Amino acid sequence: MDPVWISDLAAACDLPVATVKYYLREGLLHPGEATGATRARYDDSHVRRLRLVRALSEVAGLRLDAIRAVLEAVDDESRSWHEAVGSAHARLARADVVTGSPSLPRVDELLRRRGWHVRPGSPHRADLARALDALASLDHPASDDLLDRYAQAVEGIAEKEVTAVTTTDRATAVEHVVVGTLLLEPVLLSIRRMAQEDASYRLRR
């Protein structure tokens, strides 16, 4: 698009101008091209970034500090494609490294059963162990059978998801991984909840 003012930018992203100014102040959006002391013009790159920030906030439910961390990984040009993807992925995880979780051996057994290559320091391994610990503490343990069903359900899809990122442009590739991971998660979860609603209707009405 041709360069536009901030009000046009806000309208293009369906956001209040105040929100756009807030994201600018917080450094989540790069400055426009200054055309005077208080005016600046914006382009497609701003529209795209704003839509990403908005989706991470409203759809993925991330807090501002988490959005900032993800964007830093996306923007850090000093990192390779792989490093940036790994870093963005890691920053999405909840847990720090967990030691002494009673469920870690179960996670590792699952990985062995599936033959998956997951780094010992992967935050997802720790996230899973923590969730299993919490379920056990609430007398609602997740069975190995259920874990295997989940694993089987997602492993066929993961390859398709990863190969969908075919672009070689680094910034676009990293952004795609972030979007694919974070915004497809609400998609998967909404579908799971609807499947449960349907099962509940069929089995319990």
Place this chain on the structure above:
Amino acid sequence: MDPVWISDLAAACDLPVATVKYYLREGLLHPGEATGATRARYDDSHVRRLRLVRALSEVAGLRLDAIRAVLEAVDDESRSWHEAVGSAHARLARADVVTGSPSLPRVDELLRRRGWHVRPGSPHRADLARALDALASLDHPASDDLLDRYAQAVEGIAEKEVTAVTTTDRATAVEHVVVGTLLLEPVLLSIRRMAQEDASYRLRR
């Protein structure tokens, strides 16, 4: 367990006493049995509730107001089992009713293809439409093929998840649905991310 003081309760749940007091003030934890002006004793029901609050906060990542809404649905004895489950489920959703989302027809087509019974007012239907809108706005649309894969992956599991709640005690049943929905989601997502890590390792190293 035998009645204990607040310090024992905090220790049993691996939480600071200040956090337990905060949850008491905020009404997320029911008061103990008063034994003096400033002392009270707590029992198993407090341990169980505290573990639930902690898991909803730390593992499921819910904010305090969302935790409160979920607990209200769990605790409201005036509702039937089904109403309470439906209400708790609904409060977990992000979206309000969405009208005019360009993706709603795609959601309804998906439901028709699967033959799923989902109420038109289901918040998960709106959540899914919103997530699809966001993906499309970021030039990263989710294909019908991917939606069908997700649906196929979860529909076999949903029945098992729903029938796992076999208890007839209302409060326990509702709590199980909440725990099963909210805490199995991080389990599913962690497993998905590990499957992606594995696929990325195999396909891109």
